Amino acid sequence: MATSFPSSGGSGRPGQYQRRTNNDPFAAIRRNHRIKVPQIRVISPEGKQLGILATDKALALAIQVGLDLVEVAPNATPPVCRIMDFGKYVYEEQKKVSHAKVTASKIKEIEFSARIAENDFHTKIRHAEEFLNHGAKVKLRLKFRGREMAHTEIGFGVITKALSELDGMGHPDSPPKLMGKQINVMLTPLPTNKRKPKYLKEGEVTHDVPSKPGDDDEDDDHSGAKA
Incomplete structure (x- = not known):
């Protein structure tokens, strides 16, 4: 099942994961199987509210469409998660930072x-x-x-x-x-x-x-x- 989430940043090698935790600003964002709470409020890829679902059911929906389940509001009750392409999200955020640096120069x-x-x-x-x-x-x-x-x-x-x-x-x-x-x-x-x-x-x-x-x-x- 892990192969269904190439963009999630997961790895079976603890040493490599630890390096990402130290250097990757996105490593702290819980996603997919790292979301441990039993229930979450789910947002669809289009931004629609899907309501409160069992976490395993929401993860199954994300897997079904080839996307990730990403926690976007961890302090909410229950936490809010969105079904999205996490790899694309990381790329777009890094692109914004790069553009800001060029503009500043x-x-x-x-x-x-x-x-x-x-x-x-x-x-x-x-x-x-x-x-x-x-x-x-x-x-x-x-x-x-x-x-x-x-x-x-x-x-x-x-x-x-x-x-x-x-x-x-x-x-x-x-x-x-x-x-x-x-x-x-x-x-x-x-x-x-x-x-x-x-x-x-x-x-x-x-x-x-x-x-x-x-x-x-x-x-x-x-x-x-x-x-």
């Missing part, structure tokens, strides 16, 4: 100064639009120099103006914050169909944003230029 940085010239300001806003247009998160950073720290309101004014210029391309994750001698704020791109660039021409081709920071040689010129 696509962060570009634009640096301002409190006394930035108008033409330099617009150049940096254009670069920020390019990055947001390619789906990258953009960190706006303003560094204070010397006595500029005595007038942080000037720096906040520059960042506020930048956010206003970019409001058609992205939204701030949180308000700008003063950290040490710099102001930081992170921008997340808007959905593609809601982006309204002010500096990029419609249909304009821009350079690709690399999947890892530092892969783009031009990035230092765009984001790290001192103004």
